[in-house]
Amino acid sequence: MKMFSKGKTIIYLMFAILLLIAMGGVLNANAAPKQKNIILATTTSTQDSGLLDALIPIFEKETGYFVKTIAVGSGQAMKMGQKGEADVMLVHSPEAEIKFIEEGYGINRRLVMHNDFIIVGPPEDAAKIKAVKSASEGLKLIAQANALFISRGDNSGTHAKEKKLWKKANVNPVGEKWYQETGLGMGQTLNVAAEKKGYTLADRGTYLATKKNLGMDILMEGDADLLNVYHVIEVNSKKWPKANAQGAMSFADFMVSKKVQEMIKVFGVDKYGLPLFFPDAGKKVADLGK
Amino acid sequence: MELILQGIIKAFELIFSFDPEVLGITLLSLKVSVTATLISLFIGVAIGTTVALNNFYGKRLVISLINTGMGLPPVVVGLFVTIMIWRSGPFGFLEILYTPYAMIIAQAIIATPIVMGISLAAIQNLPPNLRLQILSLGASRLQMVWVLIKESRLPLLAAVMAGFGGVISEVGASIMVGGNIKGYSRVLTTATVMETGKGNFDIAIALGIILLIISFLINLILTQIQQRQHPR
């Protein structure tokens, strides 16, 4: 004789499902209807700058779309687009992006804005990189001085830029004692560098946003190599029919629209005295300068 | 040290000004984790009790699996749920990736084995003849199970608190399946990670403090229920 009835389990399960549905009713009030969702893959540094927090509500109000901003490392953002898990991407890794378009994963790669990278470090500047003009030369000096350098080490746009500079300087820092990879986002990596009194490569926007806590100075800026260029790419719906092509285009159009470009131009000025980004829609990459 | 002080001050600021964003994040944290805990309560107690009260081939193996499940790494759960529900996954058609739904599911998966394992042990710990005694008094199977569950009130509530504690503090799976979307799937833990990453330590600490307060209040209520004694 079984001492327990299956009926009890079934009742419990039903209860749980009912509850889930009930809660869903509450939560669903927030969600937009199905095809109104756009998954935007972007980078943590872009998200952390706060630009999207300012622009996206405007976009949503105007169009009725619901934008799910997923901020991850550049590498992961590209991968998401490649797998069709995102509809549109706002990224800043030019080589990877070009490959992405060539392989047919994305369409309509359009220039949106740029900001620049800077090399920051302890005000004492033991490696004396302030003296040189080009970023890669500065890195060479750091290597020669065995000065502590903190890298993001996460295949982000920043990390990709950093690797390019090391290559130009003919130095392979990986495995060296003075070269440490955090695997963290930009803000956290800056904190680590500040804590350990090391050098690091950062985008100006994140640096400005976190400057007050760091105690680090801008030691190198302005080199053409340090430009950080943002493009918006729509995921190719021919490859991924489930992607929201309409929404992606709508968002991309929005980012390059005149109104938004104006907003990008003044973003950050009231808070930091300087803009965080420079709008570039319609321009050619080669023409970009500070 | 002053950073922590700053954090505490910020926490009070955020709480007493009823900052809408913080309020929203807190409410969502509660909604998601409470729902997940309730689901885990029903499923966990039901299955834990069933396994405890029945003898079947492979019972030891099942109990080992449940006990292993109690220590499931949340991040691994998040990863598997993500793979299941993203567009190319078997449940992609549900379109629940990057929604609070997905967070509830992931958290429920994390909490259920905990509740299951503890209720299993609690029921097994009852005197073996109690079952027969209750049946002999005329209880139906359902009535008997209900009485046994009530008798195990103490450890079962501990199980609920363990499950709840595990999920309200969880961050890895929540970020992965929720996406930490502002105003939509951002909860206290994911917001704390984000603010730390941005370098906003005061806000991060404040959010952490709010999380601790919420957690304490909920556990206070549950403890009251658990420790309720009859008058002498």
Add this chain to the structure above:
Amino acid sequence: MTSENILDVNNLVVRRGKAIILNIPEFYIQAERSLALIGPNGTGKSTLLLTLAGLLPFSSGQLFFEGNPVCDRASLSHLRRNAAVVFQEPLLLNETVHQNVALGLKFRHVNSHEIKKRVEEALDYFGVTHLAVRSAKTLSGGEAKRVSLARAFALKPRLILLDEAFTSLDPPSKEAIIDDLRHILDETKITAILALHDREETLRLAQNVAVMQNGRIVQFGATAQVFNRPNDEFVANFVGTESILEGLVQNSAGGLMGIVVGGKLIEAAGSFPSGQKVYCCLRPEHITISLACPGKTSARNIFEAKIKKIIRQAFFYKVLLDCGFPLVAYITVPSCDDLGICEEATVTASFKATSVHVIRRE
């Protein structure tokens, strides 16, 4: 199989896995009487008890409740609803005493007014009314046992089954509860089946007794009868005849045997042939000790005996005698004092021929 019997058993077999743990060809419980199941631990008393209560399934055979076969869910429920079980542990819930006693009634959806009445009645029967609002976890062993009994009686069952119900109690509590229980059974005329392993409890509470060995009933009948007339050595050992003596029948005539035991001749009632090897069973209560040879007495067995040892029991003395064969006698404390006997003293032990229970020895 008569309808005066509340339960009848026919070829009942209970298995655990492949092994047969209970095998009862024929058995019955008389209504309004008390039956004790006795036997060593592990012999199947609890199994039989739970099967009779309808709580354990049986592999083959038939069980009849009030003449009707128990063979389907409905009849099983009917049996269960009319049988109340009390276990060795009180098994009370973490609630008040009142709530505990009301439990069975709540399961049967009795209305709250009736519940209150019956609970108060049951508490009163067992003298625990003053404990009604106490938490059950705070009770002493004896109090808890009374509450669990009250819980069973509140159901007003036709049949009450007690599984080693007094084993874990201290002697004073046990005494008191056994007294009360006997009273209540007499008054309410509820049929009782008790699994026991204490002879005294059996004598006090049960009109009938069934002795079990290895899942079978080896002797069954009225308590006094079984105790005084055990069928074999096992039963004899179990019902506790203190002296079991090996002997050889020397002569036998007119219902009286002369049995040689330890070089002496014991006269016993019975008619086994001479030359038969036998056991003589003598209950210690049947041995009388005197200082001098008693005058004309109906006791046919009078022996000189040396007192080997005097052991104080709870309410009497256990006296170990050597008459040429060992003998155990119980005598009261006053008697012992009056006679002034002590160890190594020489006395006369006497007992009747009819007190000697003779069992064949193989």
